[in-house]
Amino acid sequence: MLGSTYGTLTTDSRRARVIACGEQPRSTVHGSTGTDETDATDVSGRPLYADAPDLDRFFRPESVAVVGASDAEGRPNTGITRQLMAWAERVGARLHPVHPTRETVFGLPCSPSVAALPETVDLAVLLVADPLPLVEELAESKVKFAVAFASGFAETGSEGANAQERLAAAVRRSGMRLLGPNTNLNAFERFRDDLDGPAIALITQSGHQGRPVFTMQELGVRLSHWAPTGNEADLETADFISYFARRPEVGAIACYVEGLKDGRSFLLAADRAARAHVPVVAVKVGRTEAGARTAASHTGKLTGADTVVDAAMRQFGVIRVDGLDELQDTAALLARARAPRAEGVVVYSISGGTGAHFSDLATAAGLDLPELSPGKQDELHQWIPAYLNVANPVDNGGHPVGDWRGRKIIDAILADPSVGVLICPITGPFPPMSDKLAQDLVDAAEQTDKLVCVVWGSPVGTEDAYRTTLLGSSRVATFRTFANCITAVRAWRDHHRFTAAYASPFEQAPRTPSPSFRKAQALMRPGHRLSEHAAKQLLRAYGIRVPREQLVTSAAAAVRAASLVGYPVVMKASAPQLAHKTELGLVKVGLTSASQVRDAYRELTDIARYEGIDLDGVLVCQMVERGVEMVVGVTHDDLFGPTVTVGLGGVLVEVLRDVAVRVPPFGEDQARAMLGELRGRALLDGVRGAPPADVDALVEVVLRVQRMALELGDDLAELDINPLMVLERGQGAVALDALAVCH
Numbered sequence: 216m217l218g219s220t221y222g223t224l225t226t227d228s229r230r231a232r233v234i235a236c237g238e239q240p241r242s243t244v245h246g247s248t249g250t251d252e253t254d255a256t257d258v259s260g261r262p263l264y265a266d267a268p269d270l271d272r273f274f275r276p277e278s279v280a281v282v283g284a285s286d287a288e289g290r291p292n293t294g295i296t297r298q299l300m301a302w303a304e305r306v307g308a309r310l311h312p313v314h315p316t317r318e319t320v321f322g323l324p325c326s327p328s329v330a331a332l333p334e335t336v337d338l339a340v341l342l343v344a345d346p347l348p349l350v351e352e353l354a355e356s357k358v359k360f361a362v363a364f365a366s367g368f369a370e371t372g373s374e375g376a377n378a379q380e381r382l383a384a385a386v387r388r389s390g391m392r393l394l395g396p397n398t399n400l401n402a403f404e405r406f407r408d409d410l411d412g413p414a415i416a417l418i419t420q421s422g423h424q425g426r427p428v429f430t431m432q433e434l435g436v437r438l439s440h441w442a443p444t445g446n447e448a449d450l451e452t453a454d455f456i457s458y459f460a461r462r463p464e465v466g467a468i469a470c471y472v473e474g475l476k477d478g479r480s481f482l483l484a485a486d487r488a489a490r491a492h493v494p495v496v497a498v499k500v501g502r503t504e505a506g507a508r509t510a511a512s513h514t515g516k517l518t519g520a521d522t523v524v525d526a527a528m529r530q531f532g533v534i535r536v537d538g539l540d541e542l543q544d545t546a547a548l549l550a551r552a553r554a555p556r557a558e559g560v561v562v563y564s565i566s567g568g569t570g571a572h573f574s575d576l577a578t579a580a581g582l583d584l585p586e587l588s589p590g591k592q593d594e595l596h597q598w599i600p601a602y603l604n605v606a607n608p609v610d611n612g613g614h615p616v617g618d619w620r621g622r623k624i625i626d627a628i629l630a631d632p633s634v635g636v637l638i639c640p641i642t643g644p645f646p647p648m649s650d651k652l653a654q655d656l657v658d659a660a661e662q663t664d665k666l667v668c669v670v671w672g673s674p675v676g677t678e679d680a681y682r683t684t685l686l687g688s689s690r691v692a693t694f695r696t697f698a699n700c701i702t703a704v705r706a707w708r709d710h711h712r713f714t715a716a717y718a719s720p721f722e723q724a725p726r727t728p729s730p731s732f733r734k735a736q737a738l739m740r741p742g743h744r745l746s747e748h749a750a751k752q753l754l755r756a757y758g759i760r761v762p763r764e765q766l767v768t769s770a771a772a773a774v775r776a777a778s779l780v781g782y783p784v785v786m787k788a789s790a791p792q793l794a795h796k797t798e799l800g801l802v803k804v805g806l807t808s809a810s811q812v813r814d815a816y817r818e819l820t821d822i823a824r825y826e827g828i829d830l831d832g833v834l835v836c837q838m839v840e841r842g843v844e845m846v847v848g849v850t851h852d853d854l855f856g857p858t859v860t861v862g863l864g865g866v867l868v869e870v871l872r873d874v875a876v877r878v879p880p881f882g883e884d885q886a887r888a889m890l891g892e893l894r895g896r897a898l899l900d901g902v903r904g905a906p907p908a909d910v911d912a913l914v915e916v917v918l919r920v921q922r923m924a925l926e927l928g929d930d931l932a933e934l935d936i937n938p939l940m941v942l943e944r945g946q947g948a949v950a951l952d953a954l955a956v957c958h
Contacts, residue, residue, distance in 0.1 A: 281312050295400065296312065314327070345365065350385040367397075369446050414437040417469050460491045467493065469543070475854055478856065486721055489532040527855055549707055555666070559583055563638070574607075577638075588633075613648070639670070642672040650684070735753055743791060774809045780835055783807045786812065839940050839949050849924045851931075861893075864936075909942055
């Protein structure tokens with residue numbers, strides 16, 4: 216069994232092969248409440264700790280300055296000032312208008328500058344076209360937070376990006392925290408205070424995109440905060456995730472993200488939320504090239520390679536959804552539902568067709584619909600005609616919901632210990648029976664700790680059973696579509712599975728280099744690609760097995776090398792500029808005699824001479840024939856830095872595109888999870904009579920490559936082990952070819 220120490224193993228059988236990477240990392244980096252180690256970094260120099268800003272005085276200030284306040288009719292600042300005055304009154308803050316030429320604004324005394332205010336303010340709202348000249352004054356006046364609404368920054372191009380960087384630099388020097396620029400008034404909306412239960416905290420980079428989640432208050436779902444981050448010159452999505460994750464009233468965090476400011480900051484924030492068991496649900500723009508272009512023009516930030524973003528979110532438990540409707544429904548369920556008591560889902564309907572349709576979709580999505588026991592089916596048939604199916608889905612035929620039998624059926628299903636979720640799809644209202652069914656479901660939900668979901672499929676949505684009965688209950692999760700219900704229930708199940716087993720990878724990330732690093736460092740050639748021979752030496756430094764091989768520069772030496780390596784052999788041209796040798800005919804396989812080796816040497820050198828390739832020699836390699844061809848590699852992502860990839864390898868790797876990605880640091884559990892994501896995973900288990908492959912050895916290589924990625928950091932631009940031949944179980948894995956590019 217592999218350990219989770221980023222390239223070190225724990226079992227005695229493999230200990231000898233791992234000693235080169237045997238540095239054991241220090242234990243904890245930070246707990247759920249933080250620690251003094253705010254300067255802790257991993258071996259690559261990336262932070263292992265991100266301080267969660269205290270935003271209490273941003274959302275609930277005692278005093279507010281409105282710079283550029285106005286009461287002149289027809290001016291945009293007038294409406295904003297009026298809204299801020301109403302918000303300040305609701306949160307109990309003292310509001311101070313600031314304007315250089317006005318004595319009063321809406322009857323309040325107006326100061327010519329922030330410095331002239333009668334008290335130090337917690338928050339300054341800047342209604343000015345250029346906030347930069349104000350930063351120094353705000354800092355000298357000890358203002359804690361500022362909001363800049365002004366646009367015309369990074370979202371407009373390079374000139375605006377430069378202006379934004381000047382603003383960000385000034386804010387960093389000041390010690391003040393800034394929201395924006397290019398933000399809006401969403402943080403100062405009127406939140407309903409008559410709703411109870413866990414709340415959703417909302418983070419959006421586009422204010423309009425958060426509107427559907429905000430209006431869920433009208434459906435009885437509580438919202439506690441809205442952070443419209445805009446261009447994120449200072450405060451970013453990660454800051455608000457970290458803050459909301461420690462707020463006791465927050466049951467889930469909903470995000471609309473166009474671009475991440477910093478990949479590591481986001482992962483540290485997601486890690487904080489995972490350790491606090493607070494779900495984070497996100498729409499992340501940029502799945503397509505067109506979407507990525509739009510996001511960059513709107514917020515002026517890198518979108519990042521979407522496959523890496525998707526993997527990073529999954530790795531740290533962030534639930535990614537596609538639509539705003541999915542965002543609101545999934546966040547609402549996760550905020551309000553208790554942890555699962557059991558995994559089983561039972562579909563209960565008045566229609567066999569409805570039940571079958573929903574069950575097909577739910578099963579395809581990976582939900583567990585167990586067949587109810589014979590005893591439970593006999594119990595249900597007390598109230599449901601014997602000719603109807605009650606194995607799961609449960610079809611009651613319609614009439615039982617109109618009388619006393621309806622509640623009996625629901626209670627009997629919920630009493631089954633294998634059942635954790637009851638879902639009742641109602642495709643359309645059929646009063647008065649649908650009214651009775653809705654009330655029975657609500658009453659049962661109030662008396663159980665299991666999840667009760669209803670899909671109200673009526674396109675009208677004005678029925679009392681929906682508007683009053685179902686939405687009036689905080690214990691029933693109500694949806695309008697089958698798809699959103701299934702998405703939310705699956706996310707709820709996955710979140711609780713994830714957090715129950717979650718251990719922060721930052722706690723065990725290595726901080727000091729291993730002996731392997733010093734060997735590898737000597738092999739690096741900054742700005743150059745390594746030859747296959749040099750790349751394999753790099754792998755050897757980290758204890759990754761390569762074939763027996765020798766680099767030779769003559770036909771006679773090739774024959775001697777073949778006799779030492781052992782026939783049959785493979786011969787390959789070796790040069791730093793050779794990335795794909797097979798296409799040029801620079802690989803010869805299955806050579807079994809000295810004459811074949813001599814001929815192969817001459818042919819390889821002739822082709823290289825014709826192609827203008829300056830060889831550093833010819834590799835004579837041990838031939839490894841049987842196994843599963845995999846690829847393991849490292850690439851560099853602009854947002855997250857080094858990333859590790861594993862997938863099906865060989866000459867068709869770019870055609871198959873069957874790979875999984877992770878962002879270091881990660882442990883053995885994530886390395887194994889990567890294999891589970893591959894479409895061709897069954898090949899490792901043995902197919903068509905082939906023996907099972909050595910999965911443990913493959914996982915070991917992934918962890919060792921991760922250690923290499925961490926230690927070499929940004930100096931290693933790219934590493935490609937293809938193919939990595941994974942041999943029969945217990946026999947290991949061999950890197951048959953390798954490519955490495957140095958920054």
